[in-house]
Amino acid sequence: MSRSEDDSCSSSEDEEVSVDETKVQELENKIVANPYDYGTHVELLNLLNKGGDVDRCREVRERMSGIFPLTPEMWLAWIKQERLFLPLDPTRVRDTLRNLYSRAVNDYSSVRLWCQYCSDATSVLDYEETRIREIFEQALSAIGLHVTKGSELWDQYRQYEDTLLQTIKEKLAEDNCTEKEFLQDLYNKQRSRVENLFQRQLAVPLNGLEYAMSEYKTWLGGAHADIPIALQNRYETALKKLQAVTSYEQALDNTAPPHEEEYFYYIEHERKHGDPARVICLMERAITDNPLNSNRWVDYLRYLDQILKVKSVVLLAYSRAVRNVPWIVEVWTQYMLAQQRYQLHFSHIDETLEEALKNGFQDSASHLSLWRCYLSCHWRQERFQPLNTNGSEKHLDNNPLNAAFQRGINFINQTFGEEGDPQGELTFFMAECEGLRDDVQSFRVLMSGLFESKIYKEQTSLWLKYIALELRFGDITEARRIYQKAVQCNTDNPQMIIQRFLNFESVHGTLETFDNTAVKCRRQQKKIDEKSAKEAEKLALQNKRSSENKGKSRPNAKEGFGKSKNDQKNKHDNKPASSKKRKISSEPENQKDTKVMKQNTKSPEKTSFPKKPATDSTEIDKSKYPLTIFVSNLSYDATEDDLNNTFKHVGSIVDIRLVKSVNNKSRGFGYVEFHRREEVMAALEMDRVPVLNRPCYVNECKEKTADDKTEFKYKMGMESHKLFINNLPYETTESQLREMFGKISDIKSLRMVTTKSGKFKGFAYVEYSDSESAKKAILELNDNMIGDRKMSVAISNPPGKSAAPKHSDSSLISEKAEDGTKRKMKMNFMIPRAISKPKTKQSDEVKTENKAAASNSLTDSNNTLGNLSESRSKAISRDEAPKQMLSNSQFSKLFYK
Secondary structure, three states: OOOOOOOHHHOOOOOOOOOOHHHHHHHHHHHHHOOOOHHHHHHHHHHHHHOOOHHHHHHHHHHHHOOOOOOHHHHHHHHHHHHOOOOOOHHHHHHHHHHHHHHHHHHOOOHHHHHHHHHHHOOOOOOOHHHHHHHHHHHHHHHOOOOOOHHHHHHHHHHHHHHHHHHHHHHHHOOOOOOHHHHHHHHHHHHHHHHHHHHHHHOOOOOOHHHHHHHHHHHHOOOOOOOOHHHHHHHHHHHHHHHHHHHHHHHHHOOOOOOHHHHHHHHHHHHHHOOHHHHHHHHHHHHHHOOOOHHHHHHHHHHHHHHHOOHHHHHHHHHHHHHHOOOOHHHHHHHHHHHHHOOOOHHHHHHHHHHHHHOOOOOHHHHHHHHHHHHHHHHHHHOOOOOOOOOOOOOOOOOHHHHHHHHHHHHHHHHHOHHHOOOOHHHHHHHHHHHHOOOHHHHHHHHHHHOOOHHHHOOHHHHHHHHHHHHHHOOHHHHHHHHHHHHHOOOOOHHHHHHHHHHHHHHHOOHHHHHHHHHHHHHHHHHHHHHHHHHHHHHHHHHHHHHHHHHHHOOOHHHHOOOOHHHHHHHHHOOOHHHHOOOOOOOOHHHHHHHHHHHHOOOOOOOOOOOOOOOOOOOOOHHHHHHEEEEEOOOOOOOHHHHHHHHOOOOOEEEEEEEEOOOOOEEEEEEEEEOOHHHHHHHHOOOOOEOOOOEOEEEEOOOOOOOOOOOOOOOOOOEEEEEEEEOOOOOOOHHHHHHHHHOOOOEEEEEEEEOOOOOEEEEEEEEEOOHHHHHHHHHHHOOOEEOOEEOEEEEEOOOOOOOOOOOOOOOEEEEEOOOOOEEEEEOHHHOOOOOOOOOOOOOHHHHHHHHHHHHHHHHOOOOOHHHHHHHHHOOOOOOOOOOOOOOHHHHHHHHHO
């Protein structure tokens, strides 16, 4: 149930009726069963409110506010109900109202709520002047920049200060005044306060700014009062800003909440032209109108983290966010990081984790993200503390960090099983921490325990990660033992393990260990090949049987459709007997099966059976093309959730369609539809973003035409400010290159060239803002060693793509294809081998002699066949050769050469 502003719980003025206790108890039971059911809380509050049960209403509101943020209307209704008891117990009620107001303004930024707070602060709350001014200043910070309603608060603030000014003025006018000097000084200070408020308001783009200026002039003494030049300039600037945002405000007035698109364009405008305070005020307005929009909260929190960086504001925003959108795991993880960033006691991070775990995330990825973030904070908190302080033997469970790791690992395993952490992230993280603390024994215990499980033992990438950590923290001998164990396991990519093992021995081993390893690897490779052959043979046999069953169960499409069974039977009976005999083949059985398998894998266009309908439709309405992106080169394991996690921060996703095969398996591409065109453009900037460690290609969704040509994304030709870095190790990371080339100058862009599967190809491009930086990088970094390779650095100058050569071979003839186009075919099979000799380059003189010799040989019918062949082999081309034709007898003799 959405939290709209018209929650009927604010209707405290309704006529009191008797409370249905049975219904109340029923709702109470529902809340006990599910405390996070917002609608049940509201329904119970409405029921009690109509019955006039103030005490129970107070209890329900207290319980509800502990779980959810209350709307401004609900807070005002609560405050109004408590004010009824003010005459009976002024002190208690005043304290209650103060507490309610301080809590209410922290939930949402509401103009009405803040104005009511300021009004009561000057009256029933009985605050001193200093405290009242503090409340007004807090209100100005929250809503003072509200374009359409902010002037209401400014006017209220000025009226309060002006009232104090008039009170002092009246005292000065009394005849028996004995403190005129003191009051005069007080009057001057108060007048400065009022004038300062006028000047501050006139510099803010608010509706009614012209009226505020006329009031200021009247206050100064008349319409012709002199306005300071600096104030006049600020006033005119504010008017221009007001004019620039008027269209955005009108769009908000003309549409119904939650104004998602209107706020999006408005916020983008303020980000480009406004100051952070105005952006924050506008974002608060957007959140108040739609507090359950998770994308809006995430965008707001990121802005506060990156731009504002004010501890009190940032932490308060996070505490509000986790109560409004508690189902977004990113909000919880960033909240823990913000708490550590602003150096809160670690107990606050513990409390945040516990609250997040109570939220009831359903997927393992969310829990894994929570624990990973929490353990990272814990590691940073204790990384410089010794593992133990009493000098005893080191154990895994003798410090809070390891206890936290064990708790996280156990939580994931007990809740989701081993599949909850398919990559063993938490165990690897814990093992790496132990290695960094020089506790190699604990590191090895954790790793060996992890690889006892089949789910981790079968993953090649995890073995290689394990070995890399062993080389980092341990020794060569143990790494060799791990390689040997990995080679013996049935991994998903045994060839890679074998190749890496051989590379390892070639670097770290002796010739003897290398030879022994090569023998073991060949033996293991043979087993792998035999197993693969058996599986292929089994698959071929299954395909053969499947093909035979299909042939028996349905007739040939070209012959069977539209004919009766008798007609088909008669047709077969009329065939010669010899056609029914099966020819005995001398081929081995496995080759027969291979042929059958190839026949069964023909393209759908050639098969005679109708296609099987797809399991789901992926057709896209052409009208939605501008709002849709085409995502390709996806891993076959990628799901709609993976695409949603990748593109959700770009904007509001309408639909995700992953194209699947007949067997309901992903085909590696799909479509993502957004609400607005701006979100599509932002998504296109994410081209080559990794999804499951594989770069995906992001393109516009449009209908292909015959004129469409694929254009290369990057410039061809020399670019003096861009470097081409070659001969890099495949293990090179982007951070390494940024650190190395960033020392020369600021890097404008860095592109590491990868394969479609995301593997680094060993070369990259680094772009600077000027050519001088590129030249300096060549002088300092060219031929430097990176890993075991000598890096090559040069100016980027890729060769242009040459056009396809035109065929001038005389052996090509034109033939008209079925579709009406002409195609060229080789006719070499019609030329005798005696005259089909390769052509060689010759000088102009030799060409002339050859032409003369060819002409003489053709006119002399008594020349030998050898001379004729020699002259034809030296002919340059069909255009330059003589046009005289051979006789039939001469041409036939060529075949007997």
